[in-house]
Amino acid sequence: MQIRNFTPRTYQLNILNTCKANNTLVCIPTGLGKTKIAIMLAAEVLDKRPEAKVIVLTPTRPLADQITKEFQECLDIDKEKIILLTGETHASKRDVKYEDSQIIIATPQTVQKDIENNRIDLDKIGLLVIDEAHRSRQKFANTIVSKNLSEKGTSRILALTASPGNTKAKIDEICENLGITAVEIRSESDEDVKEHVQKKDAEYVEIEFPEQLKRIHTMIKDYYKERLENVKSFGIYKPLSVVNKTDLILLQRRLQGEIQRNNQSAFYGMSLVAQLLKLSYMLETLETQGVKSLNYFLKKLETETSKASKTILANPKIIEARKELDKLKEQDIEHPKFNKLLEIIKNNLETNKNFRIIIFATYRNTVDNIYNLLNNSGIRAIKLVGQNLGLTQKEQIESIKQFNDGVYNCLITTSIGEEGLSIKEADIAIFYDNTPSSIRKIQRAGRVGRMKEGKVIFLVTKGTIDAAYYWKSKKDETKMKNILYKMKDKGISVKQNSLNDFK
Known part of the structure; x- marks a missing residue:
């Protein structure tokens, strides 16, 4: 089986060599082609075991759809053999789909249910790919699926994430849960990555607390x-x-x-x-x-x-x-962040009216307030929030499409916009508020600087929890990278849990 429509980069080939021999946790920045590594490994596995199947787990339907298209475009295989499987597919038809397909992209919960109902012949699975692997906590569907395959011992496991966690314990937990035996990490400063990294400026804007x-x-x-x-x-x-x-x-x-x-x-x-x-x-x-x-x-x-x-x-x-x-x-007095946010957006759109800007805010209420501010100021803004906060999946996809197509040049979003949805690269990401989570900080910042230069702007209220969160996430990101590089160099010695540990 051959790959097509892309040329592997040196770091992808180096990582692939590790993945062929080990169950591997791969941590590389967003936009550097984690899925391409999965595609190359799938080609290797199916070359050696033509009768085998590949399962790719990813947390959301929109992301599953995106990965399905990428596999279809980049592998020399009949497109009908690469399928997207969701819980919406009737149970009576899923048995046949597993049998007739070779690469299955699905949400973890769908595959877990199918394993429990004996719809999958686990002996035939040659590769399990787990996207957004930082979600692989105890008793999560990723973990249950991985344990079922690990106990068979016939499947290679590849776990992909930009940020697995900020402590050795959290990273070890993922490795234990997924049966990981090797770690590969790359950051923007690595020699084999440097030439592929776009410039990403960071701007720290301090706001006085009035x-x-x-x-x-x-x-x-x-x-x-x-x-x-x-x-x-x-x-x-x-x-x-x-x-x-x-x-x-x-x-x-x-x-x-x-x-x-x-x-x-x-x-x-x-x-x-x-x-x-x-x-x-x-x-x-x-x-x-x-x-x-x-x-x-x-x-x-x-x-x-x-x-x-x-x-x-x-x-x-x-x-x-x-x-x-x-x-x-x-008196219509608000937090000065609002005026500063409006000023920054206006200045950037005056520089280039085609700029795409993503604004991240933690709470739905703040998203609504920013949305009203921008639209009342003549800026074409749209909001994206989770299904539990009022948007259906269809409405989410439509909002993203309109932003991607340039109908709107500002997208205001909660954590739903940080991962799991196919949002085109933006020119600027603005943190209206700051998160103490290094994972969320990395996911937010990963929305810019993929294929072109970008900028990340942090609005920080001076002398408040806002500043503490900013510095904590920054410190934890550095700590996480140091831990992963040590694990890469020294190898992994973690306990491999059995399926009984999660029952």
Whole structure:
């Protein structure tokens, strides 16, 4: 079997050599051709085992469709032998499709179900490719499928990702779950990659946190500190000044266990922690999102019946903070990020009216606010959010198509736009807010600088959690790369789990 319509690059061939001999985790930047490595390995496997089949797992239907087309274009094989299989295909027909095809691209859940229902002859699978392999946590469908094949011992496994995780434990977990025995990593500075990397500028834009918002922030923070004093009696021994959201979530889990043991005081503790988590969210929302987003959250609290929500809304400091928020709303005062975002977009579109710009925001409410701001300012913007937030898959695909075709030059999106959808390369990616996750940072930034030069712009509120998240994700990305290079050089010595470990 021959590849066609592309010429393998040196680093792809070097990585391929490792993949032929080992179950391999491949970590290379977005846009450097991870799928091409899978295509080359599929050709190698099918050359040696013409009767074998290849399964490619990818998390979303749109991405599966894209990969199917890429395999069909790049392999010298009858297109009908390369199929896209989804849960929408009736079960009675899937047996025949597996039998008649040679390369199957599907979502992990679809293949897991078909294995459970004995629709797949596992002895015939010669290669399993797992796209977006960082999703391969314990009991996830990727993991279950991989374990079923590993126990047969007849299939090579290739795991692909731009970012598997920021700790050795997380990376080891993926390797254990997928039966990985080797790691290949490349970054923009590697000799065999340099010539194929496009210039990608990064711009750090610091935004002052204005006095009007600081006053409201202080009111909420004072109440947060008052409530925090009360957690001491529930076994928090750290200085209260360094207690964070993670500590509160761990305490919440412990209190849930106490409730199951009928500890009555744990009910109060649970309500207290719920208040603290909501107050923490309010502080973060004001720092990173804006006035409208905080107002939206407070109105949402009014609809809740929990004691935590009612206690917060009844507190004098919160009542005063809401009055101040109302004054800002009347004066049309927002977080200065909005004006800076508008200024950046206008300046860039004046430079080139055909620029495509992606704006990332964590919350749907912020996406709506940015959408209204841009369209009211004469900028052609469209939004892309998840199906659980209001768009059907058909509407998502249509939004992406209109952005790809240039009908709109700005796409505002939540995490749904970070991975799993076929969005054409943009010229500029703007982080309206910052994420502490190195995986999400890498995925966001990967939307630019693939085939042409690009720019990533980070909007960061000075002296807030926004800045902390920016530096954390940057530090974790460096840490992740260092871990992977060590694993590549020294090899892998992780426990290989059996299928029984996930039942």
